[in-house]
Amino acid sequence: xxxxxxxxxxxxxxxxxxxxxDAFTLHGMFTMLALVTPSGWATADLTFQASHDELSDSxxxxxxxxxxxxxxxxxxxTPITVSSVQASRTIPMTGGLYVPGTSFKIISSVNxxxxxxxxxxxx
Numbered sequence: 001x002x003x004x005x006x007x008x009x010x011x012x013x014x015x016x017x018x019x020x021x022d023a024f025t026l027h028g029m030f031t032m033l034a035l036v037t038p039s040g041w042a043t044a045d046l047t048f049q050a051s052h053d054e055l056s057d058s059x060x061x062x063x064x065x066x067x068x069x070x071x072x073x074x075x076x077x078t079p080i081t082v083s084s085v086q087a088s089r090t091i092p093m094t095g096g097l098y099v100p101g102t103s104f105k106i107i108s109s110v111n112x113x114x115x116x117x118x119x120x121x122x123x
Contacts, residue, residue: 014112050101
């Protein structure tokens, strides 16, 4: 029997009423597998931003980190359409999404109010 792979779960928070999530870090190389939306999530297109600024020695995001929008090889942003505000949904990333960087933000096309997405990653 194969050994199961441990998934990394990361809560990504939209604090207050905003279209930009709080920044979050990943230590190592990961592939994004899925997003899990909470109940009450407002329908939105999502894109990703990545920073390549070095983290501090303690692993914290530096003040003033620079973020840029993540594009695919065809020079298009990588949108994901969250199509329902009903109860929680799991949205798989077809084939997984590898996003290089040291810290990240998720951008929503509409305001989210005090919501947290759960993002599943595969190490």
